[in-house]
Amino acid sequence: MAQKIIAGVTVEVNEEGYFTNPEQWTRVLASEVAQEEGIQLSDRHYAVLEFLRERFIKGENLTIRSVGNSGITDIKGFYGLFPGAPMKKAAKIAGIPKPASCV
Amino acid sequence: MNRLLILGAGTGGTIMVNKMRKILAHDEWDITIVDQHKIHYYQPGFLFIPFGMYTRQDVVKPKTSFIPLGVNVIFQEIDHIDGKGNHVVLKDGISLKYDFLIIATGTRVVPDETPGLNGPLWQKNIFDFYTIEGAVALAEFFKTWPGGNLVLNIADVPIKCPVAPLEFVMFADAFFVERGTRKNVNIAYSTPMSGAFTKPRASKVLGSLLEEKNISIIPDFYLEKVDNEKKVLVSYDEREIPFDCLVTIPVHKGDEMIGRSGLGDEMDFAKAHKHTLQSDFFPNIFVIGDAGNFPTSKAGSVVHFQADVLTENLMCAIENRPFTESFDGHSNCYIETGFGKGALIDFNYDTEPLPGSFPFPGIGPFGLLKESRMNHYGKLMFRWIYWHILLKGKEMPIDSKMTMAGKKM
Numbered sequence: 001m002a003q004k005i006i007a008g009v010t011v012e013v014n015e016e017g018y019f020t021n022p023e024q025w026t027r028v029l030a031s032e033v034a035q036e037e038g039i040q041l042s043d044r045h046y047a048v049l050e051f052l053r054e055r056f057i058k059g060e061n062l063t064i065r066s067v068g069n070s071g072i073t074d075i076k077g078f079y080g081l082f083p084g085a086p087m088k089k090a091a092k093i094a095g096i097p098k099p100a101s102c103v
Numbered sequence: 104m105n106r107l108l109i110l111g112a113g114t115g116g117t118i119m120v121n122k123m124r125k126i127l128a129h130d131e132w133d134i135t136i137v138d139q140h141k142i143h144y145y146q147p148g149f150l151f152i153p154f155g156m157y158t159r160q161d162v163v164k165p166k167t168s169f170i171p172l173g174v175n176v177i178f179q180e181i182d183h184i185d186g187k188g189n190h191v192v193l194k195d196g197i198s199l200k201y202d203f204l205i206i207a208t209g210t211r212v213v214p215d216e217t218p219g220l221n222g223p224l225w226q227k228n229i230f231d232f233y234t235i236e237g238a239v240a241l242a243e244f245f246k247t248w249p250g251g252n253l254v255l256n257i258a259d260v261p262i263k264c265p266v267a268p269l270e271f272v273m274f275a276d277a278f279f280v281e282r283g284t285r286k287n288v289n290i291a292y293s294t295p296m297s298g299a300f301t302k303p304r305a306s307k308v309l310g311s312l313l314e315e316k317n318i319s320i321i322p323d324f325y326l327e328k329v330d331n332e333k334k335v336l337v338s339y340d341e342r343e344i345p346f347d348c349l350v351t352i353p354v355h356k357g358d359e360m361i362g363r364s365g366l367g368d369e370m371d372f373a374k375a376h377k378h379t380l381q382s383d384f385f386p387n388i389f390v391i392g393d394a395g396n397f398p399t400s401k402a403g404s405v406v407h408f409q410a411d412v413l414t415e416n417l418m419c420a421i422e423n424r425p426f427t428e429s430f431d432g433h434s435n436c437y438i439e440t441g442f443g444k445g446a447l448i449d450f451n452y453d454t455e456p457l458p459g460s461f462p463f464p465g466i467g468p469f470g471l472l473k474e475s476r477m478n479h480y481g482k483l484m485f486r487w488i489y490w491h492i493l494l495k496g497k498e499m500p501i502d503s504k505m506t507m508a509g510k511k512m
Binding site: 061064079 | 259260261295297323325327339340354368369370396398
């Protein structure tokens with residue numbers, strides 16, 4: 001298992017840079033990871049991240065559509081917040097594993 | 104008299120009613136099964152219809168043929184489940200009380216979730232093959248289609264049988280080659296996932312198969328809408344794919360009744376424990392198959408393996424014992440690759456599909472994660488097994504738990 005130093009903190013990550021221990025996540029770390037992805041986090045970004053973390057902890061599936069139904073943003077807005085591959089980027093910044101929503 | 108109520112007489116409900124009627128004493132247990140439709144469709148057969156390999160008659164039988172004696176059968180729509188009151192209300196207002204309830208109401212395709220999908224081109228240039236109507240309409244269309252851009256699109260996941268879209272494009276390749284029109288047909292496979300399949304090793308093997316067959320893969324394409332005038336698919340990040348024939352796998356949802364009953368997630372899939380199959384909301388409600396939010400394939404093989412677990416665990420609940428069985432997510436799928444060949448994958452929640460032999464280690468006769476003629480015959484034989492053994496809840500020579508024997512790391 002790889003380690004990475006983010007904002008002076010040693011974090012356990014996998015080979016793709018996803019946190020392997022979601023409990024190590026903090027808002028400060030999120031902001032650092034986001035900057036690596038070229039994203040400046042706003043309150044709306046954080047609201048999405050918290051939503052994803054909450055669902056992950058409850059063991060629920062993480063899907064783009066679920067974010068679209070969250071009331072925080074619609075799917076188009078989600079793409080605006082995390083351009084390109086929103087679910088993969090958001091999960092990485094939220095300190096949770098890459099979603100295996102698809103089986 | 105105790106009451107077991109089963110909602111849905113598809114694959115899961117039918118297997119369970121057969122298994123439970125054998126176990127539960129007739130003088131102690133009343134069993135009722137409810138479904139709104141009278142016809143049982145062999146859904147794995149839909150894939151063969153657009154290419155003229157099967158017709159409608161090959162995939163339909165009356166549901167009552169598979170329901171054992173000593174069971175009440177009601178053909179009617181379900182309005183909702185009242186979990187607190189332990190009863191189910193049907194459309195006409197009749198209320199059915201239960202001591203234990205099995206939800207087996209399946210999943211359905213919802214083209215209306217995507218703007219423009221169900222528009223003027225629906226069943227003219229846009230088809231689905233997850234419904235009998237769609238599969239039959241597409242068969243008609245292909246009969247005279249001169250060629251052009253054939254695009255398969257998966258609107259979102261999860262979907263029923265995640266390998267069927269791959270099989271579809273490989274069948275299409277073979278179909279147009281045999282007709283001599285392949286040079287006029289561009290085949291594209293567009294998916295919201297990052298590759299051909301969800302699990303890395305299978306994705307690689309299947310991805311290169313598509314490449315060999317000159318089928319282009321368009322990954323990470325998350326469909327927003329279909330523009331009927333321009334005949335293009337538009338993704339949320341504003342990429343476009345032009346089509347002359349669009350074969351869509353629409354968004355899937357559970358039964359609306361699950362939502363009305365407050366027992367599901369936002370897609371109306373019933374929330375249940377992935378190992379015990381017990382509902383998250385009520386201890387006397389269990390869920391099987393596509394109806395649930397289980398993180399495994401929505402496929403008949405999964406239902407079949409779950410049925411063994413559910414039978415045990417339901418008996419534990421009835422007899423007030425701790426659960427003795429745990430579902431591991433086991434899924435087993437034949438994959439048709441065209442030209443009389445097929446592949447086979449076997450996996451669960453934790454282990455991705457690996458190469459090897461199945462079901463007997465080192466012998467087979469089926470090869471895992473590789474193409475062979477034997478695998479294709481396996482799929483064809485399966486239709487007989489489905490009607491005569493599987494639905495009737497009889498023993499199959501395959502364990503419900505996945506085994507590593509015969510698999511190569």
